[in-house]
Amino acid sequence: MIKKLLLLSLFLYSFTTTAQEYFPKNDGVKTTNSNYTAFTNAKIxxxxxxxIDKGTLLIKEGKVVAAGAxxxxxxxxxLIDLSGKSIYPSFIDIFSDFGISKPEALPRSNQPQYDSNRQGFYWNDHIRPEQNAIDFFKYDDKTAHSLRKAGFGVVNTHLQDGIIRGTGALIGLTANTSQxxxxxxNRSAQYFSTKKSVQSRQSYPGSLMGTMALLRQVYYDAKWYASGHSKVKDRTLDAYNNNTSLVQIMDAGSKMNVLRFNHIGNETHMNFVFVGGGDEYERINDIKxxxxxxxxxxxxxxxxxxxxxxLSHAADISDLRAWNQKPSNPKVLADNNITFAFTLKGINAPKDMMPQLLKAIEYGLDKTKALEALTTHPAQIxxxxNLIGALKNGAYANFLITSGDIxxxxxxxxxxxxxxxxxxxxSMSTKDIRGNYKFKLNGNSYDLTITGKVDQLKSKVKSNNTDLGSKITFKDDWLNLTFSSLDSTNQNYVRLVSKVLNTNTLNGKAILPNGSETTFSAKKEPKEEPTTASKKNAKEKDAVKVFPITFPNEAYGFKKLPQQETILFKNATVWTNESEGVLQQTDVLIKDGKIAKIGNNLSANNAKIIDATGKYITSGIIDExxxxxxxxxxxxxxxxxxxVTIEDVIDAEDVDIYRNLAGGVTSIQVLHGSANPxxxxxxxIKLKWGETADQLIYNDSPKFIKFALGENVKQSNWQSFNRFPQTRMGVEQLYIDYFTRAQEYxxxxxxxxxxxxxxxxxVLVEILNKECFITCHSYVQSEINMLMKVAEKFNFNINTFTHILEGYKVADKMKAHGVGGSTFSDWWAYKYEVNDAIPYNAAIMHNAGVTVAINSDDAEMSRRLNQEAAKSVKYGNISEEEAWKFVTLNPAKLLHIDHRVGSIKVGKDADIVLWSDHPLSIYAKAEKTIIEGVTYFDIERDVQLRKEMKKEKNELINMMLQAKNKGLKTVPIKKKDNETFHCDSVEEHTH
Structure with a gap:
């Protein structure tokens, strides 16, 4: 009977706590306590x-009624008296997955999926704005408890799956109320990410740039759909349009992606709130x-x-710096008046947040700014x-009660x-006995230090400067302390027991190693209030050394970005690439980023004079x-x-930029790969090492696109039997189909x-209108002929055949069509369709009147393109000057930038290289590589940098050794292998 009554009472309680206020009450007479609660005498x-130093907080029915003095x-x-205590608003995490189970990922498949599986939704499975977090939400009491214990009162949760993830839900972490x-x-924000949905195997997008292109297309499709032109209902686009009024949160994950997706936001009229990567300090001005x-x-x-x-030798300096610099990121953001909120993302457990936050404060983050990032800023975002983040009238009564400074x-x-x-x-009745104590036993003096969390105390006992092993427990006001005796010959212990009545004195019984009992009294030593001078000294002593950032913030970065200079080179051998040919003992003046004068006995006010006697000046190498x-x-x-466009995903921090500069390269065309026709x-781009991606891209850049023929696009070398085309015939038909559709469009x-x-x-219409130019990956003569005929059928020309290793077979046809050839100097036989390649290819095409360039398609080879050009002197008897044009003027012509670069001519960009020796020689070193009058590589600076980096790396390693000695956690070194892309590289852009 008692059991039945208990079950009935639990049922009634459950009903009453979940019922709405306007629901009828059928469970008898019941009154609800709606009294006010007043918290008095607190620092609020x-x-x-x-x-408010000594104020009152008044709450009623879950809301703040008033707060003030x-x-x-x-x-x-x-009434609750909180004398000596503090009240803070509870914390908020606005990027959470609380209460939402991760969807189960589909098993991987060898067969790609090209179309959506969902009827009535958008054509791409990874676009899911129709997902509402509230539909998947289930309150998780265990996680809620751990969040509350860490100080959180509210989380903004969402289903973390897909590129557009749908809406979030703002949840109060209350356990004893209804959902x-x-x-x-229930629709607090719309979420975006760079990752695909695990609930689909749909192949597109397979890259970051594909994700960015897809977001643009979604925007245009939604705009078109909203105009009422669609013949079918699309639940995805309906939801997307309905969600545009919400806060838009993009999980960018890095400073680079923040800058990239900010462009997407501007184009699609989305004012993104970005989830960063903690590296924003490296480009703070651009982030701001x-x-x-x-x-x-x-x-x-x-x-x-x-x-x-x-092993430490393998540690990358950028990773060593990140350990030292990243904790300063919040301070840098705050110093630059950037609105930011903290999130638990990336932290193993909520309890681990506060130690990290205290570390940020140790690195200079102002405590007020730290509190804002947990309270008012997330609410503001x-x-x-009006509801959360502050204890204002009408806001939810979400607050923390602490013993002091949080x-x-x-x-x-x-x-x-x-x-x-x-x-x-x-419990507020818990006594805080932490501190330093002194006591005596049997004529011996002891020092006792109690530290740790109030519910997880640690002890240290010393006597005569000897550490005595100890263990402490403290429960229900009873203290038990065990420590080793001073007699080190025997494993004997002293036991202390005390009923703690106040937190300043420990009085109790001591049980000595021989079993005899006595009393002890340990008095807590008062904390010494530090003087202003001692505070200053302690602050200086504890100040963390943060290494300065460089641009980029990795090996060989600049401490300060180099500036444009007026430079006068004297007495150089100048390879002009113009009708003047090679000029001996000639001066070159560069000013305002341009080549200002070429001649003898030049002078210029305030110019930096460089003696180039015995050295060579050329235009910068260009890699097509x-x-x-x-x-x-x-x-x-x-x-x-x-x-898609490579411009979306330029990585201005790729160290290969610096390495290319060291090889005299100043401009490159970064091409899409050859995975599809x-x-x-x-x-x-220009290789302006240290600048951001936007600043690398040519102003008014000509438009180019990559096409491809052969084994890669018909997928000869991997098991993919779904995607059209599978044959070279199919490739031709694909081109005809797409250009026909473009005409209709x-x-x-x-x-x-x-x-x-x-x-x-x-883009395809731009090709038809000769506004966008094709660089085509090609090998076999039959396909080369085919694409020229397809282009002529649609009344445009192919601009460049790249690789073109059978170009020597069709050089006359290329000349007639007006297409250039960008080739390797002497690569052959690395796959079947290259078997007929010969090292005389460049010379034969050149002699037929084709504009020829030598390219790299390889991060290592691009550093020695001067030597690659020299091979055409050997293979084909090309003159030295013409061979040099293969890597300078000719690629400039193919890229339609020869009016700016590619030769030493007055008025052109000052993109030049000072060589130590004949530029085609294997002994030649690029001593200075200059772009638009800015020295981005200097061989003397390089030598000095290597010494400085060695010293910095050694200092960082010593700091890590010190950290380990202090007991801080360490992790194994992971060797950083930078991925080197080639035409057939496919990135892992899945989940």
Whole structure:
């Protein structure tokens, strides 16, 4: 009978706690306590900047009624005296997956999936704005408890799956209320990411640049759909359009992606809030210029275990710096007045957040700014400042009660109130006995130090400067302390027992090793208030050394970005690449980023004079075909990816940029790979080491796109039997089909009728209109002929055949068509379709009147293109000057930039190289590589940099050794292998 009554009472309680206020009450007479609760005499942080030293917080029915120094307290209020204690707003995490299970990933398959599996939704499975977190939400009491224990009262959760992930839900971490009360907002924000959905095997997008192109297309499709032109209902686009009014949160994950996706946001009219990667300090001015709020993880890296000198040699200096510099990121953001909130993303457990945050404070983050990042800023970002993040009238009663400064290691968190519900973390009756004590036993003096968390105490006992092993427990006000006796010959212990009545004195019984009992009294020593001078000294002593960043913040970076100079080179041998040919003992003046004068006995005011006697000056080398300086190379998810562009994914921090500068390279075309017949658009860049990606790209850059023929596009060398085309015949038909569709698209566009903007077709129309130029990956003469005929059928020309290792067979046809050839100097037989390649290829095409360039397609070879050009002197008897043009003027012509670069001519960009020897010689070194009057590589600086980096690396390693000796966690060194892209590289862009 008792059991039945208990079950009935539990049922009634469950019903009453989940029922809405307007539901009928059928369970008899019941009254609800709606009294006020007043917390008095506390230090109240209404906001991080509005603080009341001895104030009152008044709450009722889960909301703040008033907070201030003189609050009128109603007669029926419950009074809680918090003298000596502090009240803070509870914390908020706005990037969480609380209460939402991760969807189960589909097993991998060898067969690619090209189409969506979902009927009535968007054509791409990875676009999921129709997902609403609230539909997947299930309150997780265990996780909620750990979050509350860490100080959190509210989380903004979402289903972390897909590129567009749908809406989030703002959840209060209350355990004893209905889900309706827990949900503050069931559509709080819309979430984006760079990762695909695990619930689909759909191949596209297979790259970061594909993701960016897809987001653009979604925007155009949604705009078209909203205009009512679609013949079918699309639940995805409906949801996307409905969600545009929400806060848009993009999980970028790095400073580089913040800058990239900020461009996407500008194009698609999305004001993104970015989840960063903690590396924003490296490009703080550019981050600030986005004007975007940030959500910042606190997952600072652990030190490496560098005790093994052989392993420590493998540690990359950028990783060593990250350990030292990343904890300063919040301070740098705050110093630059950037709005940011903290997130638990990347942290193993909520309890691990505070130590990381204290580390950021140790690195200079202001405590007020730290509190803002946990309270007012996340509320502000979500547009919920009236409800959460502060203890203002009408806001939810979400607050913490602490023993003092919440960012003090010794502070105790007593209670976390969420929506007026009390959750006890540590009993307020718990006595804090931490401190330093002195006591005597049997004529011996002892020092006792008690530290740690108030519920996880640690002890240290010393006597006569000897550490005595000890163990402490403290429960229900009873202290038990065991420590080793001074007699080291025997394993004997002294045991102390004390009933703690006050926190200043420990009085009790001592049991000695021989079993006899006596009394002891240990008195806590008062904390010495440090003087101003001692505070200053302690601060200076404890100040963390943060190494300065460089541009880029890795090996060979600049401490300060180099500036444009006026430079006068004297008495050089100048290879002009113009009709003047090679000039002996000639001066070259560069000014305002241009070649200003060429001649003898030149002078210039305020010019930097460089004696170039016995040295050579040339224009900078230009690589027509490269895959360095990019984070993404192939979008092979579809047979055409004209909509993607390498410009979206330029990696300005690729060390191969510096290495290329050391080889005299100043400009490159970063090409899409050859995974599909119609690849993506390229980026033509200058190797301005230390600058951002945007600053590398040529102004008014000519438009180029990569096409491909042969084994790669018909997928000869891997098991993919789904995607069309599978044969060389199919490749031709694909081109004809796409260009025919492009013609139809343009006709519709010009008709004035409604049309859906298709970013892929837009590019193909530009090709037809001779506004975008094709560089085509090619080998076999039959396919080379085929593509020229396809182009002529649609009334345009192919611009460049790259690789073109059978170009010598069709050089006359290439000349007639007007196409150039960018080839290898002497590569052959590395795959079947290259078997007929010969090293005389470049010379034969050149002699037939084709514009010929020698390219690298390889990060290592690109550093010695001067030597590659020299091979054409040997193979084909090309003159030295013409061979040099193969890597300078001719690629400039193929890229339509020869009006700016490629030769030494007055008025052209000052992109020049000072060589130590004949530029075609294997002994020649690039002593200075200059772009637009800025010296980006200097061989003397390089020598000095190597010494400085060795010293810095050694100092960082010593700091890590010290950290390990202090007991801090260390992790094994992971050798950093930078991925080198080639034409057929396919990135892992899945989950």
């Amino acid at each position: 942080f209404i906001t991080p900047t509005q603080i 003189s609050v009128s307290i109603p007669k029926n209020a419950v 309706a009360s827990q949900i503050i907002d 210029a986005t004007n975007a709020p940030l959500i910042i993880p606190l997952n600072f890296p652990d030190a490496f275990d560098v005790e093994d000198p052989f 979500l547009g919920k400042s 960012f003090d290691k010794e502070t105790i968190l007593y209670q976390n109130w969420v929506q007026g519900e009390k959750y006890e973390i540590t 075909h490269s895959h360095i300086a990019t984070s993404s190379v192939n979008e092979g998810g579809q047979n055409s990816s004209a909509e 119609i690849g993506g658009r390229s980026a033509i 343009e006709t519709l566009k010009k008709s004035g009728k409604p049309y859906r903007k298709d970013t892929e077709m837009e």
